[in-house]
Amino acid sequence: MVAAAFADFMQQVVSGLASGGVYAALALALVIIHRSTGVINFSQGEMATLCTYIAWTLTVNHGWSYWPAFVATVGFSFLFGVVTHRVVIRPVERGNVLRVVIVTIGLLIAINGFVVWQWSGEPQALASPFGTDTLDIGGVIVSVGDIGTIAVTIGIVILLWLLFQFTKVGLALRAAAVNPNEARLVGVRVTWMLALGWGLAAVLGAVAGMLTAPSVGLDPQMMQPILIYAFAAAILGGIDSPLGAVVGGLTLGVMLNLIGVYVDFVGAELKLPVALLVILVVLLVKPSGLFGRPEVKRV
Amino acid sequence: MNPNLTRVTGFVGFALLVVLVFLLPEWISTFRAQQFAYVGIYLIALLGLNILTGYTGQISLGHGAFMAIGGYTTALLMAGNEQFGQEGLLGIGGGMKDVWTIPIAGLVAGLFGLAFGLPALRLSGLYLALATFAIAVALPSVVKRFEEFSGGGSGVNLFGLPELTAGIIPVDIAGRELVFNDWLYYLCWSIALVLFGIAWLILRGRTGRAFRAVRDSETAAVSSGVSLAHYKTLAFGISAAYAGVAGSLFAIATTFVNPDTFPIALSIFLLVGVVVGGLGGLSGLVVGAIFIQFLPLWAQGEGVASRLPGFIVDRTKEPGAPAIIYGIVLILLMFFLPNGVGGLFRRAGQTLTRWRYSRSG
Amino acid sequence: MTTLLELDQVEAHYGPVQALRDVSLTVSEGEVVAVLGANGAGKTTTLRAISGTVSRSGSIELAGKQIRGGPEAAAKAGIAHVPEGRGTFVELSVTENLKLGAYTRRDRQVKEDIARMSEYFPWMVERGGQRAGTLSGGEQQMLALARALMGRPRLLLLDEPSLGLAPMIVREFFRIVRELNEKEGLTVLVVEQDARIALRSSSRAYVLEVGRVALTGTSEQLQGDESVRRSYLGY
Ligand SMILES: Nc1ncnc2c1ncn2[C@@H]1O[C@H](COP(=O)(O)OP(=O)(O)O)[C@@H](O)[C@H]1O
Ligand SMILES: [Mg+2]
Numbered sequence: 001m002v003a004a005a006f007a008d009f010m011q012q013v014v015s016g017l018a019s020g021g022v023y024a025a026l027a028l029a030l031v032i033i034h035r036s037t038g039v040i041n042f043s044q045g046e047m048a049t050l051c052t053y054i055a056w057t058l059t060v061n062h063g064w065s066y067w068p069a070f071v072a073t074v075g076f077s078f079l080f081g082v083v084t085h086r087v088v089i090r091p092v093e094r095g096n097v098l099r100v101v102i103v104t105i106g107l108l109i110a111i112n113g114f115v116v117w118q119w120s121g122e123p124q125a126l127a128s129p130f131g132t133d134t135l136d137i138g139g140v141i142v143s144v145g146d147i148g149t150i151a152v153t154i155g156i157v158i159l160l161w162l163l164f165q166f167t168k169v170g171l172a173l174r175a176a177a178v179n180p181n182e183a184r185l186v187g188v189r190v191t192w193m194l195a196l197g198w199g200l201a202a203v204l205g206a207v208a209g210m211l212t213a214p215s216v217g218l219d220p221q222m223m224q225p226i227l228i229y230a231f232a233a234a235i236l237g238g239i240d241s242p243l244g245a246v247v248g249g250l251t252l253g254v255m256l257n258l259i260g261v262y263v264d265f266v267g268a269e270l271k272l273p274v275a276l277l278v279i280l281v282v283l284l285v286k287p288s289g290l291f292g293r294p295e296v297k298r299v
Numbered sequence: 300m301n302p303n304l305t306r307v308t309g310f311v312g313f314a315l316l317v318v319l320v321f322l323l324p325e326w327i328s329t330f331r332a333q334q335f336a337y338v339g340i341y342l343i344a345l346l347g348l349n350i351l352t353g354y355t356g357q358i359s360l361g362h363g364a365f366m367a368i369g370g371y372t373t374a375l376l377m378a379g380n381e382q383f384g385q386e387g388l389l390g391i392g393g394g395m396k397d398v399w400t401i402p403i404a405g406l407v408a409g410l411f412g413l414a415f416g417l418p419a420l421r422l423s424g425l426y427l428a429l430a431t432f433a434i435a436v437a438l439p440s441v442v443k444r445f446e447e448f449s450g451g452g453s454g455v456n457l458f459g460l461p462e463l464t465a466g467i468i469p470v471d472i473a474g475r476e477l478v479f480n481d482w483l484y485y486l487c488w489s490i491a492l493v494l495f496g497i498a499w500l501i502l503r504g505r506t507g508r509a510f511r512a513v514r515d516s517e518t519a520a521v522s523s524g525v526s527l528a529h530y531k532t533l534a535f536g537i538s539a540a541y542a543g544v545a546g547s548l549f550a551i552a553t554t555f556v557n558p559d560t561f562p563i564a565l566s567i568f569l570l571v572g573v574v575v576g577g578l579g580g581l582s583g584l585v586v587g588a589i590f591i592q593f594l595p596l597w598a599q600g601e602g603v604a605s606r607l608p609g610f611i612v613d614r615t616k617e618p619g620a621p622a623i624i625y626g627i628v629l630i631l632l633m634f635f636l637p638n639g640v641g642g643l644f645r646r647a648g649q650t651l652t653r654w655r656y657s658r659s660g
Numbered sequence: 661m662t663t664l665l666e667l668d669q670v671e672a673h674y675g676p677v678q679a680l681r682d683v684s685l686t687v688s689e690g691e692v693v694a695v696l697g698a699n700g701a702g703k704t705t706t707l708r709a710i711s712g713t714v715s716r717s718g719s720i721e722l723a724g725k726q727i728r729g730g731p732e733a734a735a736k737a738g739i740a741h742v743p744e745g746r747g748t749f750v751e752l753s754v755t756e757n758l759k760l761g762a763y764t765r766r767d768r769q770v771k772e773d774i775a776r777m778s779e780y781f782p783w784m785v786e787r788g789g790q791r792a793g794t795l796s797g798g799e800q801q802m803l804a805l806a807r808a809l810m811g812r813p814r815l816l817l818l819d820e821p822s823l824g825l826a827p828m829i830v831r832e833f834f835r836i837v838r839e840l841n842e843k844e845g846l847t848v849l850v851v852e853q854d855a856r857i858a859l860r861s862s863s864r865a866y867v868l869e870v871g872r873v874a875l876t877g878t879s880e881q882l883q884g885d886e887s888v889r890r891s892y893l894g895y
Contacts, residue, residue: 040425042567092633098358102574103633105567110626117619168763171752175760178751185711185743186811187735187764228436235429269444273437280418280430287421 003139010140012257018146020253021153025208026223026230027237027245028157029201034239035177036197037089039100040231043107045223047084048205050111051077052213052222053119055206056126066129070210074203081202085195093194115220128214149211156207157246160200164242173197228272229256236279238292247290252279308648312582313495320488324481333480333552334592339487340548341588345572346491346498346581347541352570353578354502355534356514358424361431363566364438365539367556368411369404369546371442374455374556376400377462397463401490401547408543409536416535420528423517435566439558454557457550487548494541499581501537510534511579575632577641586640598624661688662723664847665710665815670718672702672709679705680716681871687815692841692848694858694879696893697868703851704744706868707817710734710849711741722815736764740813744820746804750793754784757792757803761810770810777806780836798829805836809846818850822857830854834861855893859883867892 026044033041051073058069088107092099130148134141164170175183176193183190208230209223216222233252237244252275260271282290324332348362376395415434422430442449449455457463464470465482477485501507509530512520521527550556568591576587598621636643665687672680680702687693695703708714711734712727720727722737731741740761749757755774762770778785781802787795792803801821808816818837822830838861840846852858859865859879867875867882875882875892882888889895 034425040428088630092637095637096578098352098570098574098578099633099637102571103630105571106626106629106633108626109629110623113619113622113624113626115619117617117623121618168759171756171759172763174752174756175749179747179749181713182743182747182749183760184731185713185735185741185747186760186807187732188760189732228432231429232433235426239425269440273440276433276437280433283426283430284418284421287423287426289426 007139007141009258011142012261013254014140014142014150015146016254016257017250018149018253019257020233020250021150022208022212022226022249023229023233023253024246024249025153025156025204025211026226027233027249028160028242029204029208030230030234031237031239031242031245032197032201032204034234036173036194037085037093037100039097039104041201042101042104042227043084043111044201044205044230045227046108046111046115047077047080047202048209049218049220049223050115051080051202051206052126052209052218053115053124055210056124056213056218057119059126060124066127070129073206073210077202077206078199081199082195084202085198089198090191090194112220119220121220123217123219126210126213126218145215152207152211156204160204161242163200169196225272229253232276232279236282236289238289240293241289241291244289244291305648308651309499309582313499316585317492320492321485324484329478329480332484334596336480336484336487336552337549338585338588338592339484339491340545340552341569341572341591342491342584343487343494343548344542344545344569345576345584345587345591346494347538347545348569348573349576349578349581349584350498350502350510350541351534351538352573353580354507354514355510355531357419357531357534358428358570359431359538359566360428360570361433361435361566362538362542362569363561363563364431364435365408365412365542366546366549366565367438367442367558367561368408368539369543370550370556370560371449371455371546372404372407372543373397373400373547373550374457375449376403377457377460378455395462397457397551398486401544401551404547405540405544408546409540412539412542413532413536415539416532419535420531432563432566435561435563438561442558450557452558454555454560456555458554460554463551463554483552487552490544490548494544495581498541502581506530506533514579571629575629575636575639577639577644580639580641580645582644583639583641594625594628595621598622598628661690663687664689664691664723665849666719666721667706667710668719668721670706670709670716670720672705672714672716674705674714679714679871680709683709683718683868683871683873685866685873685876687847687849690841690845690847691864692837692850692862694855694862694865695849695851695868696853696855696858696865697874698894699853700870701868702871703853703868704819705871707741707743707819707849707851710817711739713741735811738811738814739817740808740811740815741817742804742808742819742821744823746797746800748792748795748800748803748807750791752792753789754792754795754803755788757807758784758788758810761807762812764811773810773812777809780839781806798825798833801825801829801833802836805833809840814847816846816848818848820851820853822852822854830857837861855889856895859893 026048029044030040033039033044054076055069055073058064058072059066084107088103089100092103128145130145133144135144135147164174172183172188173193173196176188176190177197180190183193208226212222212226229252230249233248234245236252237246237248255278256271256275259266259274260268266274323335327335344362344366348359351357351359377397377400379394419427419430443452459466465477465479469476469478470482472482472485502510509520509525512523512525513527513530517527546561549560553560572587572591573584575590577583663686667683667685670680670683671678683702683706695706697703705714709716710720710727712730722739725737727734727737734741749760752760758774758777759770762773775785783799784803784806792800795803821833825833834857837848837850841848850858850862859882862879864878865876865882866873875888882893
């Protein structure tokens with residue numbers, strides 16, 4: 001009895017980690033852009049959806065298999081992010097941040113429109129690269145898809161961490177984000193670093209989209225709820241903390257799953273409000289999120 | 300610019316607006332009058348949001364939620380609900396005339412705003428934006444969950460209720476017979492103009508200065524004796540009250556409320572409207588409100604399509620195209636009007652002054 | 661002596677505000693030159709004009725070549741600018757700060773150079789992992805200097821290194837600058853409000869007054885002239 005209940009619980013945790021991994025990837029994208037450009041990119045989800053449609057087109061219309069399409073889409077998304085920054089964001093970067101926020105909202109609307117225009121609003125199916133098998137690990141039944149999703153997110157987070165921590169360009173990216181004026185003085189081309197940050201963020205979004213589509217189905221609105229979860233996860237972890245985004249995403253994924261299943265009163269309807277409420281309470285205790293440093297106010 | 304002159308141009312501009320508002324229905328169809336009534340409603344919400352975001356510097360991504368509170372207050376006071384029956388909320392409502400519910404809706408939303416402003420004090424910047432966003436995101440599912448109280452997903456219908464001042468039967472106001480749309484237009488704009496004046500009075504005085512001090516530097520505001528807690532909470536309260544009135548009128552205008560009447564997109568469009576109108580100014584907000592109401596319609600219309608190159612024209616009729624146009628226009632506006640329409644007005648005003656001085660001097 | 665840096669009739673603006681009007685000065689290879697003047701005289705702006713962080717006009721030549729473009733170009737040309745208020749990356753570690761100093765270099769000796777910094781700053785290497793923001797003010801100023809050296813600059817620009825530091829640390833700082841100049845032939849243009857210490861470490865000096873060069877001469881001359889000292893240098 002107890003063992004069965006435990007196995008059940010673990011199953012919920014694993015599937016929570018899988019969706020949490022997707023939130024974490026998108027939250028990390030938000031954090032990267034917030035660190036460099038100082039805004040929340042509202043179009044992050046739509047950019048991801050667009051990229052996922054590219055992958056879908058490659059697999060369905062051109063007969064590619066999943067992984068080559070995955071790699072090609074990652075490449076496309078990187079360029080897409082870089083170009084978006086150069087063309088749309090850079091012209092408004094100086095001055096009031098709300099201007100940039102509105103531009104990202106404009107992007108959200110335009111990209112969503114483009115996706116509907118190009119691919120219609122019909123839901124599509126993107127095949128899962130991991131199949132639909134399940135594994136039995138000591139009585140805990142987990143789906144291979146979930147394990148795969150977790151593995152890919154962990155892999156991409158580690159790759160990014162290596163990039164930021166151990167390469168020259170990663171160091172320059174961090175320097176440009178924390179202190180652009182000094183970075184220029186040592187010769188870092190800051191605007192290109194910001195564009196690069198947008199490129200990496202777009203890659204993270206595309207990966208999140210390609211991992212999400214097989215389970216929830218591909219449609220133009222696919223990433224909108226996920227963007228909300230990612231936003232919440234990034235804030236929970238601390239909007240400037242990459243580690244916080246990952247922990248926040250995973251926590252939120254598991255929390256949503258467990259609340260939905262174990263708290264009767266909540267059920268499926270109130271999952272989101274309750275999760276947001278929990279985050280608000282966390283914020284009231286730690287106003288800069290779990291891993292964020294308190295803002296230093298200048299007089 | 301010379302402050303006296305600013306005040307004079309302000310007065311003249313406002314007087315022109317009042318005249319224009321009251322003459323407009325003579326020139327337009329009642330169908331258009333309804334659309335302009337919504338402009339008035341958005342203007343009220345934008346005035347409130349600008350007090351919070353433009354003047355006090357606190358970003359809200361959830362003003363749609365305060366509109367929802369206002370809208371539901373009005374709906375429940377008029378129609379009652381299952382739980383309390385026709386007795387209505389606390390025995391007051393269910394059967395209240397629509398116009399009387401408007402101030403109550405403002406008050407209720409304002410109280411919610413004050414209550415929310417208190418915990419929000421601990422948050423700043425994006426964290427506050429998330430908190431407000433969270434409320435707007437969560438509200439629809441909360442409303443659906445508490446069905447007996449709120450009517451759940453199917454909402455509250457006001458259509459045909461005797462509590463509506465004007466309905467299918469026209470209403471007689473000061474000797475003039477007004478059909479529903481015209482009545483709605485005058486109702487919304489009378490309230491909008493009064494609230495415009497009140498906002499102007501609030502912002503030009505001590506309170507307005509304190510709000511701006513909070514925005515420009517919280518630390519400096521504290522050291523110059525402005526109580527942060529007091530003014531931030533107050534800004535939330537006033538702003539939410541404006542949104543509540545707007546929501547109440549919205550419910551009367553659509554004669555219906557349900558959770559989807561106030562979607563998260565509404566909150567985001569309000570922010571767009573404030574930025575397009577110009578943060579920290581009032582005059583541009585009228586254009587911001589027009590923008591929210593008419594740009595989506597314009598983007599769908601034939602007007603845009605006919606100006607595009609031939610090979611695209613056909614495809615602009617496909618779904619998605621209006622959204623592309625809308626998004627691009629929004630981005631271009633931010634490129635070319637960095638300070639919104641209000642900034643444009645200010646520049647025009649300055650040019651005018653210079654021109655006057657150079658002629659007289 | 662060959663001329664390394666030459667400014668000819670340089671002007672600079674912050675929006676509508678003109679901060680420099682007609683500044684001309686030269687620095688020869690291997691020299692330490694000081695720029696002095698009261699608060700707001702345009703000392704910082706002079707350095708900014710050289711490193712391209714303010715919009716400017718007139719001619720600025722490094723070793724006979726015009727310097728154009730922003731600070732990235734200046735860094736590439738071999739100009740290291742230690743700005744006012746230290747300008748370290750407080751969120752990054754000491755070693756990362758040093759690595760960033762070598763950002764424009766393409767050679768493979770960056771690691772050796774980091775190790776060599778212990779010659780001048782013995783504490784620095786073993787505390788390489790520490791966040792720069794947790795260093796003391798004096799240590800941060802030393803780190804800013806070390807970071808500038810990591811670029812193997814042809815010209816070092818120092819902006820008020822003494823600001824907010826204890827006299828003993830200021831003396832140590834200028835001792836290191838002199839040593840670098842004597843041993844490695846480093847060319848330095850240093851801005852200071854503290855004229856006394858700057859004149860002791862430099863061979864020549866310029867005095868700025870409201871965006872113009874009011875006075876120039878060897879440091880000995882300026883130090884020796886009572887009236888100059890009183891009216892311009894304030895000691
Ligand atoms: N960022 C700025 N914006 C506008 N004016 C500035 C700015 N920085 C400096 N100034 C003005 O330029 C002049 C020279 O300043 P600066 O070069 O910093 O002087 P110093 O370093 O000698 O104290 C001063 O009048 C100052 O007010
Ligand atoms: Mg200075």
